[in-house]
Amino acid sequence: MRERIPVVVQGRRTRRSRAARALWTGAELAVTLGAVLLLLVVHQLWWTNRQAQHAADDQVDRLERQWDARPPSPAAPPAPGDDEGAAARTGRGGPSPGTSARRAAGRSPAPPRNRAYAVLRIPRIGLTAPVAEGVGKAAVLNKGYVGHYPHSAQPGEAGNVALAGHRNTHGEPFRRLDRLRTGDTVLLDTAGARYTYVVRRTLPRTTPADGTVLAAVPYSSVHPAQRFTAPGAYLTLTTCTPEYTSAYRLVVWGVLRSTQSR
Template structure:
């Protein structure tokens, strides 16, 4: 009796095995990619904030220590012929020109990318250093608020314009949309504290609406948002909606008082 040799067909099983391995490899790659993306999101939304906020707080502390360590300003020099305390001095001629123009932009601008002032907004719990310039790597990504170089300096006539991140990298302007007319905005420098009052908010405009930074600010995109008289303005700008850079949110404030240090 002749024995039959069984024939094992492996083609279909081999194809199934290869398909299973391919699916397993694809699943591993998908999981790996998901973990990488998750880590990237954590880095952008948490770690960059942590680093930038820490650096910004440290910079504010340094500025305040520098200002506190400055020697007191010298008193007025005695007039010729004075013999000491109590002696009469000749009255000095009053300075000419309006006060705002006497304290205009004649003072040299701060060095580029260097923090030189502190912005405080009690309504949103913000304390952040102000640096000259609006470069991302050197200023904004460090958690600083940037000063537009061609705008007025804080406390001076014209429009002092500032920019800051709304999300990531310290996000100092995260809650800028919560400001309301009458809210206080403080700018501290080595010379003085400038107190501004919020006057108006432009909720959304295009990135190219550069007239919001003009000396007498207005929106060329939304003409109803306009100031008409010269003054000492402060403009705060950031991206909107959150987590995008599609539009700009603008807050305008006006100088209310100046307190010398």
């Protein structure tokens, strides 16, 4: 009687083993990729905010120390009178020729590009942030600064002081800009004066191409009902909306109420 030698078939087991190893490797890669993505999100949403906010706070401290160390500056131009303030608030009428001429004559040169030169304070949302000339991302906005649109008016001047800031990441100074309401105070401090603006209108959503919101007499070409019609001393704050997107723009408009020399 012959003894049979068992035959072991290993092909199927080998294939299963390879499939299991491939599945395990794929799972490890997925976990690794997920961890990398999580770290990127943490870096973008937390670390960049921490760095930018710290740098912005330091810049505000430096500006205020510089201003305190300077000798007293000449008196700032007078604030708008009652008639002019009423015109800016209602969008009817305009400043007197004498007031406009004084402002035009006292217009200061534009600050150096990308350099912080003012401080924006909005008590309603607890904001204190440096303002720099220009709106470049790397040079200004990503540092946690608020950017001043070149060729728009400077603080306190006739025309429109147009500012932009991030709503999310990189310090996100305008994170809560949507909480501003009519009558809220916005302060712009410079080396020579404090300019107090009052919120008059909010445009919750418009397109990025709606550039007329930055005009000297601001209005929305997308939403024609949202407009001012008379010359004045305006402030425009812009940021992206909804949060974590850049699909639209949120716009807040204010008018100059008073000027206080430093």
